[in-house]
Amino acid sequence: MTKRPVKIIDTTLRDGSHAIHYQYSVEDVKNICKGLEESGVYAAEVGHGAGIGGSTLQYGLAKEADRDILTAAASCLKNTKLAVLLVPGLGTMDDLKAAYECGVRLVRVAVHCTELDVGMQHIKLGKELGMEVAAFFMMSHMISAEELAEQFKIAESYGVDFIYMADSSGAMVPEEITKRVKLLKEAVNVPIGVHCHNNLGLAVGNSLAAYESGADFVDTTLQGLGAGSGNTPTEATVAAFNKMQVETGCDLFKLMEAGEKYVRPLVQHSLEVTNESIILGYTGIYSSFYLPTIKTAKKFNVNPIDVLVELGKRKVVGGQEDMILDVAYELSKRKDV
Ligand SMILES: C[C@H](O)CC(=O)C(=O)O
Numbered sequence: 214m215t216k217r218p219v220k221i222i223d224t225t226l227r228d229g230s231h232a233i234h235y236q237y238s239v240e241d242v243k244n245i246c247k248g249l250e251e252s253g254v255y256a257a258e259v260g261h262g263a264g265i266g267g268s269t270l271q272y273g274l275a276k277e278a279d280r281d282i283l284t285a286a287a288s289c290l291k292n293t294k295l296a297v298l299l300v301p302g303l304g305t306m307d308d309l310k311a312a313y314e315c316g317v318r319l320v321r322v323a324v325h326c327t328e329l330d331v332g333m334q335h336i337k338l339g340k341e342l343g344m345e346v347a348a349f350f351m352m353s354h355m356i357s358a359e360e361l362a363e364q365f366k367i368a369e370s371y372g373v374d375f376i377y378m379a380d381s382s383g384a385m386v387p388e389e390i391t392k393r394v395k396l397l398k399e400a401v402n403v404p405i406g407v408h409c410h411n412n413l414g415l416a417v418g419n420s421l422a423a424y425e426s427g428a429d430f431v432d433t434t435l436q437g438l439g440a441g442s443g444n445t446p447t448e449a450t451v452a453a454f455n456k457m458q459v460e461t462g463c464d465l466f467k468l469m470e471a472g473e474k475y476v477r478p479l480v481q482h483s484l485e486v487t488n489e490s491i492i493l494g495y496t497g498i499y500s501s502f503y504l505p506t507i508k509t510a511k512k513f514n515v516n517p518i519d520v521l522v523e524l525g526k527r528k529v530v531g532g533q534e535d536m537i538l539d540v541a542y543e544l545s546k547r548k549d550v
């Protein structure tokens with residue numbers, strides 16, 4: 214019996230940007246996009262790690278402007294869709310219109326899992342522009358499967374084409390993924406996708422569990438490059454789907470070549486599961502807090518694990534990166550006492 218196919222959205226050039234301090238060059242983007250196009254992924258998500266408009270002092274300044282990156286990407290993509298992430302408040306309606314003019318045809322409107330309403334106008338604009346539009350629920354572990362299902366239903370009523378559950382902290386285990394995806398598949402009629410991080414070393418397993426439970430899209434990155442200890446590696450995931458005889462439309466060997474040649478040389482820090490990444494997943498902290506916390510803890514001469522544990526207690530979410538400094542400073546003062 215032929216199994217349901219799965220669509221791969223590769224976000225090397227967006228989530229991967231978190232791991233290299235947003236320093237992709239136009240040449241990097243062209244090389245990686247050519248590799249993704251030849252490899253057959255459904256879409257390539259491109260731009261700052263925090264989405265279009267994300268290049269700010271708070272989140273980190275990008276090497277290149279969105280427009281230059283997106284134009285470069287569009288010049289190398291034909292069958293693979295050019296996608297962007299948009300976090301309302303960081304990305305604006307004008308940013309989305311500009312992205313469309315650059316050739317972007319898929320937008321994922323990313324909101325905190327309880328705040329879909331802030332993305333309603335961006336979803337509607339994306340549809341008016343004729344784009345494929347997804348709602349992308351971040352930090353999904355922070356609410357119950359039932360509450361998330363209610364948010365999915367509202368997103369469907371806004372007219373999205375598909376809906377994503379993002380495990381932004383890499384906090385979930387396979388049985389949680391299974392329970393959630395099955396419930397979400399029952400709740401809505403549009404396709405759903407998952408976006409996993411590898412902080413507990415579970416990204417591939419969780420992505421496969423999501424597929425087995427009915428997910429239609431899976432996010433991946435070449436070499437697993439992404440925030441925290443990275444995302445679901447495209448290469449290993451396609452290899453696993455091949456062994457499961459699940460059609461991805463991807464050429465494994467071309468993916469491995471692209472990852473080795475164009476991504477591996479850019480990796481600045483180990484993407485292995487570390488004590489710090491485990492605590493990200495264990496306490497449910499946003500993966501993009503990983504590098505800033507390690508850097509700030511060193512500056513204040515405190516243990517990054519202690520900073521992360523305290524941030525987890527405070528249930529910090531995206532946009533609260535300034536709490537890293539507060540906590541590191543407070544811990545350093547306690548040490549002085
Ligand atoms: C803006 C975030 O980095 C989006 C994402 O990749 C996640 O929530 O995970």
Ligand SMILES: [Mn+2]
Pocket residue numbers: 228381408410439440500
């Ligand atoms: Mn992510």
